[in-house]
Amino acid sequence: DADVTQTPRNRITKTGKRIMLECSQTKGHDRMYWYRQDPGLGLRLIYYSFDVKDINKGEISDGYSVSRQAQAKFSLSLESAIPNQTALYFCATNSGTNTDTQYFGPGTRLTVL
């Protein structure tokens, strides 16, 4: 089984709808991250969490919110989706040391019409 899973893998929604992307990990790591990727822009950090009670905004948090339900679960919500939130979204986790690999989920392709 994959270490980091994301659901759904693909989603098409309409402007104004609320949508939640879910992430689960079996690595036992405390740190979890949400990124979005747009063509030519690399990966940009939306939110990150160092433990269940610690949530931090990344560089592009506007229009997004997150919930850390447990050590293994970190959800990203778009309260009112807009077309420019169409992107590929990745969840990631690592152990917290600066030498550790960051493990990525398979990604969620979100299209907002």
Add this chain to the structure above:
Amino acid sequence: QKEVEQNSGPLSVPEGAIASLNCTYSDRGSQSFFWYRQYSGKSPELIMSIYSNGDKEDGRFTAQLNKASQYVSLLIRDSQPSDSATYLCAVYNDYKLSFGAGTTVTVRA
């Protein structure tokens, strides 16, 4: 200024040649540097990490780090068609990774 910048692509190299990828970063206090490979529509996968000045070799890949110049590079020797992908430079600082925009490499047979 972006935190991490990579040389613009795409980069096209013939099979068997060396592909050279460059990356600069702005935070002089950065300590950890990574290269990820990403195939189209897939998640990034780590191929190299480097923490001290100099070269680090792993198979056909060599990472080079120069902290004084705030510069990281990746060489891919004997390039193969399977190396065709986007390569992302990442720098760890302030408890999180910052990524460059990526350089797309195409290895032509």
